[in-house]
Every structure is written in C-alpha cells, then in structure tokens.
Amino acid sequence: MRYFIQFSYFGKAYHGWQNQPNALTVQEVLEKALSTLLRQKVEVVGAGRTDTGVHAKEMFAHFDFNEIEDLEELVYRLNAFLPEDIAVQQICRMSQEVHARFDAHERTYEYWVFQKKNPFYADSAHFVKYPLDLKAMNQAASLLLEHSDFECFSKSNTDVKTYICDVRHAKWEEKEDRLVFTITADRFLRNMVRAVVGTLLDVGVGKMAPEEIHTIIASKNRSEAGVSVPAKGLYLTKVLYPNEIFDEQK
CATH class of the missing domain: 3.30.70.580 (Pseudouridine synthase I, catalytic domain, N-terminal subdomain)
Structure with a gap:
C-alpha cells in the first residue's frame, strides 16, 4: 500500500x-x-x-x-x-x-532578505546592507516569465536532460521586516533559485539594468549570472498536485 x-x-x-x-x-x-x-x-x-x-x-x-x-x-x-x-x-x-x-506539477519557493541587523534571521535569511531598488528587481523578475531555458542559472556539471522550466510567477514583496522573493514553476534546476536571486540583487544594487536579464539567459552561461545567495534564506513553500489524485485517496 x-x-x-x-x-x-x-x-x-x-x-x-x-x-x-x-x-x-x-x-x-x-x-x-x-x-x-x-x-x-x-x-x-x-x-x-x-x-x-x-x-x-x-x-x-x-x-x-x-x-x-x-x-x-x-x-x-x-x-x-x-x-x-x-x-x-x-x-x-x-x-x-x-x-x-x-x-507534482508545480513548486513554489521563497527567498528571504533582511536589511537591518536582526539576530532572529541569522540562520534563516540573507542580510543585504546596501539599498535595493525593489521596482527594478520586480521589473527584472517579470522578464523571467518570457523565457524557458534557464541553463545560465543551473549549477554546472549536473546530469539533467533539459534546462527547460515553465516559470509561472516571480515577484518581490515587502513582508513585515523582510523582503521576500516568491517564484513558482513546474520544476527547478539545481541552484536555480539562489542564482536567480543573486542576479536580481545585482539589479537591485544597480550593477545591471533589468533588461540585461534577457542577455544573461540567452548566454546559457552560468558565469554571466549573479553569484548564488546563501542557502539559509531559501524555503520550499508549496508542492502542488492534481486534485484528482487526492480523490483516489484511500
């Protein structure tokens, strides 16, 4: 059973x-x-x-x-x-x-960032001391939905057969005393979310313009994207299944 x-x-x-x-x-x-x-x-x-x-x-x-x-x-x-x-x-x-x-046909992750020293986030979020342009970060995040091949955000030397992912939602929000990036897709590559967040933070601090996301993704080169942010800020928050499989629940 x-x-x-x-x-x-x-x-x-x-x-x-x-x-x-x-x-x-x-x-x-x-x-x-x-x-x-x-x-x-x-x-x-x-x-x-x-x-x-x-x-x-x-x-x-x-x-x-x-x-x-x-x-x-x-x-x-x-x-x-x-x-x-x-x-x-x-x-x-x-x-x-x-x-x-x-x-499982959909998965959602959150990444937490905090900008004022907070001992309660030391092991659960990523500290960024520089000012961040949330509008620019969301502009760049929205461009992810226009693409499907995310090889540039994948960890090198992985054994995946395809780098194609259907990204359905990507957005930054202010939630209480932290910034939360939420991203939903049918699947994710190894290290993908952390690399995406690192790239969007580069946009947020002004290292690149939002539209440069297109060039980075087209390159299919991991070295063109931002650095991977620490794992401690990343949370798998939702795994979605078709409703009908639960109709068969015994």
Whole structure:
C-alpha cells in the first residue's frame, strides 16, 4: 500500500534532502525514523531535492508499506521520535500509482532578505546592507516569465536532460521586516533559485539594468549570472498536485 507523508524541516543541520554518503540528510533521518517505528526497512521518495541548508515549509514524499491501521498515531510517534527541526503534518493512504515526485506539477519557493541587523534571521535569511531598488528587481523578475531555458542559472556539471522550466510567477514583496522573493514553476534546476536571486540583487544594487536579464539567459552561461545567495534564506513553500489524485485517496 502506498502512503503520502507531508512534512517540513529547517535545513541548517542537513546536507539537503537526498541521501548521500558521509553526510546527514533529511531523507536519511526520515527513513530511519519510519524504519524504526514500523520495524521494517522503509524507503521514501521525495517530491524533489533541496540543497544543503535549504528549508522546506511544505514537502511531500511517498513510501510503500503494509496496512497501517492508525495513521494519526504514527504521525504522533514520528514527531516524538524525529529531531526538533523535522515535523510531520500528516500521512494518508494513496493509490499505488501516485508518485510524490512525478505527479507534482508545480513548486513554489521563497527567498528571504533582511536589511537591518536582526539576530532572529541569522540562520534563516540573507542580510543585504546596501539599498535595493525593489521596482527594478520586480521589473527584472517579470522578464523571467518570457523565457524557458534557464541553463545560465543551473549549477554546472549536473546530469539533467533539459534546462527547460515553465516559470509561472516571480515577484518581490515587502513582508513585515523582510523582503521576500516568491517564484513558482513546474520544476527547478539545481541552484536555480539562489542564482536567480543573486542576479536580481545585482539589479537591485544597480550593477545591471533589468533588461540585461534577457542577455544573461540567452548566454546559457552560468558565469554571466549573479553569484548564488546563501542557502539559509531559501524555503520550499508549496508542492502542488492534481486534485484528482487526492480523490483516489484511500
């Protein structure tokens, strides 16, 4: 039987989501907790990858197991077993054909920037001391929607088959005492959001004009884009699935 698990995590202590040798990951910790509580090896498949230090306010994964009678009890026991920086919101039964990664058709990230010293953002946002032109940054962000090939923002030497992404929303907003960049697409390349933010911040401090985004994207060259901003300010905030897959929920 297939189960979907919804959870969140603060990524400071982890080398990203996906299992890797000699490094602690969220997937490893979650699999170990499930395997311990269910007394059988459990492997989970995530909705996507997050890099080292990146956070997730909403993440999904699936795993296969025999009939679990009380899912609410399992959620309770998992949260008691897991470290404080990982929390499970719910577990539900799904059709065997539903896939946490391949059925997700939209993902949303936020990037947080703060401009006045604030100890509460030291591990959760990126500090920029220079004045930023928010209007210019949003002008540049809107131009992202006119393109589909984002190789210039991808980490070098990745094993992806295509650099095509359908970016559907990209905007900066002032929210309380921070600036928040929100971007939504069907998929993202490794390091893409952090490279996009770094480029938009270059626009914000006047290093480049907003329309230079076109030239950077056309170059398909990572060195033409801005530097990648720190991972600590990046949050996966939404993973969207077709409504019909939840109609098949068991």
